Amino acid sequence: MSRLALVTGATSGIGRAFAERLAADGYDLVLVGRRKERLDEFAGAHPEVDVRAVTADLSTSDGIDEVARICATEPLTMLVNNAGVAHYMPLAELPADKAAELVGVKVLAPTMLTRAAVAGMQERGEGTIINVSGMIAFSGPAPHSQMPRRAVYGGSLAYLVALSQILSAELEGTGVRVQVVCPGVVATEFHERQGIDMSALPRMAADDVVTASLRGLELGETVCAPGVEDAGLLDAVFQADLTAFGAQSPELATRYRSV
Helix, strand or coil: CCCEEEEECCCCHHHHHHHHHHHHCCCEEEEEECCHHHHHHHHHHCCCCCEEEEECCCCCHHHHHHHHHHHHHCCCCEEEECCCCCCCCCHHHCCHHHHHHHHHHHHHHHHHHHHHHHHHHHHHCCEEEEEECCHHHHCCCCCCCCCCCCHHHHHHHHHHHHHHHHHHHHCCCCCEEEEEECCCCECCCCCHHHCCCCCCCCCECHHHHHHHHHHHHHHCCCEECCCCCCHHHHHHHHHHHHHHHHCCCCCCCHHHCCC
16 A cells, blocks of 8 residues: 655755655655746646645645545555744744734644544554654753744744654654654745745755654654754653653642732
């Protein structure tokens, strides 16, 4: 039986790299993006696999609904939630339409597409869901002097980390794997389309992000950080999370009590 993967944001960057790698591995593909000509170009260049191009805007309800229907009705082996927009700016300066677009693409769309796909994967006893986040998900405690403020963008990436970890636990024993990929700065068109020049910064290749993700699946990683050499650092973060979670009490903490 052929394997079928759906990749969002497949016209460039990490999404395109996933599509290239999965096609080389023999996956049939459903590729989702806003630029039809690029999707059609990819399909024409890969006659060895079946490629279905879906032009959809995942910042809209109609776009999400269209792709969710495919996720719910097609026998997906893999779902890659990669689509994204940047909109790097402080919340007070972020226009309402851009805030809605960002939340739609990075929070609502992955949630609804995953929800649509996961039931079928469970019934079939296999499947993989990959959510593309970023290391900015871990940057919340950074002071302004170290990290420009981009609350909605960073918050949306942190959501994907928590969603993936909790969903992975929910799906234990079902044959369905969940992973969140958290690269640093990647050499793609992503920042250029937002008018941001990142050329002076060292950047990882999109192909390397895909290599890390697929190898991470083999290693059983739920959180894949392609540029972090010491995986124990991530383990320490997550253990600290659980320690704080487990330290809850129904009693008011001493520091909050009136003297």
